[in-house]
Amino acid sequence: MGETVAIRAGRSAGASARSSQVADASARSVIGSRIAIREAAKSFGGFHAVDRISLDIEPGEFITLLGPSGSGKTTLLNLLAGFQALDSGEILVDDRPIHNVPTHRRGFGMVFQSYALFPNMTVTQNVAFPLRMAGVDRATTERRVAETLEIMRLSDHARKMPSQMSGGQQQRVAIARAIVMRPRVVLMDEPLSALDRRLRESIQIEIRDLHQTIGSTILFVTHDQGEALTMSDRIAVLDAGKIVQIGRPAEIYRHPVNRFVASFVGESNLIEADIVQKRGTTMTLRNRAGYVFNAESRDAIDVGRATVLVRPERIAISDEANAGSAPVTVTSALFLGEVLRIEARMEGGETLLIRCSDTAQRSLPAVGDTLHVSWGADDCWVLS
Known part of the structure; x- marks a missing residue:
């Protein structure tokens, strides 16, 4: 499955984001994997964090796991990443089970809340790090880093140290480092929660544009319904370890299935x-x-x-x-x-x-x- 870019960066937008949301995955340049989650279960003591969840994610799809704290969304992401082991059920990536594949061999890009950038490295060096660890040659590394910095609008900051950058710029670097290997799957666990409102809205649009550009399958975790509605192809709403509704943003917002979804989303x-x-x-x-x-x-x-x-x-x-x-x-x-x-x-x-x-x-x-x-x-x- 190739080397993983496993970067623990820890944990209503404008019309352009809304118009891009309706684009079907089949119309993109898709490199993403198909993910099938079958009856996945994970408990901690008597607490069922993930309670027999099944979910199909299409290649190149942007799907958001939305729910309050304790709903199971981050646990499900951790099961997919390999940070935690399933109690039962299975997870397939491109029809291949990944239960026994270690995290660093799953080939996923990961972005979390804290940026976890190397403080003694420049932006270029931070983004190049996964390529160096994978033994990619220098010419290819330089080309890929330059392309990725351009995608993330960081070219003018290539020589800066993290301490010289704003929080939003540092998060862009963390995202760039996660996608520089062009992973087929990108996992994002509340990557925008540490940013202020204006920065969040700006980077929401950038992540949507990034998704259209690279075509990876993206699984995005958030408790912010505005983020979910703005960015997703589909939203899976979780409560008490179960998916209570899954659908396109307009369907979730206009036709919630029960009081919980109606109250939580908007x-x-x-x-x-x-x-x-x-x-x-x-x-x-x-x-x-x-x-x-x-x-x-x-x-x-x-x-x-x-x-x-x-x-x-x-x-x-x-x-x-x-x-x-x-x-x-x-x-x-x-x-x-x-x-x-x-x-x-x-x-x-x-x-x-x-x-x-x-x-x-x-x-x-x-x-x-x-x-x-x-x-x-x-x-x-x-x-x-």
Whole structure:
């Protein structure tokens, strides 16, 4: 499987990242491996960190493991890397089991949170280190390092020492060192969590562009749903050692399978309502404030009560009552620059979170003001 670039660097973006997200792996220059995880299990005492997980990852795919602390995402990554051994199950890379392959022979690039750069080496020397250890000749090493520095926009920093660079630049060096061998699989365990927001968003785009350039299969671990939505071809949401939902970012965000996914991925309003009727995939419901609305549903249930997800940005507001709207009382209003964040209480006592674009025509409402809210069937989703 070749030599591994095993570098322990430890543990909403712009339109360009969103447009690149929809590119199918088959349209890329793909060098990545196919990964098949079958009934993987790992326990520590009585704690099931990874509980019989199965997952197929296509060659060249960018897949994110998303979940809170203790959900099993890093343990699953460590099992794939070979840092920990499976209790049961198997992991196949290009149809070959890797259980008995040591970490340094798996051929994976690895990037973690801390940069772990050699402080007494320049950027060039840090990036060249894996090639030197693999016995690559000098001419090839120089060419490959130059190419990689160019990809990571580090050419102007080639002679700098790590201490002369910002945190974001050091993380770029760590990524460059992980990809300089052009590994078929790159594992990233929360590599951006130590950076500030602006740097994180910038490097998110760079990692997506890098993925399009080198075509490796990337497995990315994070607890940040914004990172997952921005960067991934698919997202696997983990909870208590299990994958509870896997799908493309838009599917995960718009059609979560349960309350956990709805609450963990993005801000949400979860409304309890009685089912009035169901026609096809459209349900008519009434909440405790008496507001009647429609929602999309794949659930077979058509009587009783249901929990409905309404995303804050899908709620329309107006100053005047209109057909299909319900009155609410403002309890909080914040100006966040590009958006207004409003909390309001319905007559039945339910609290709604509303996010709307700032416009010159709308002023920030005051606490106690009455607004009128509405949403359509396409703006909400009945949870299973």
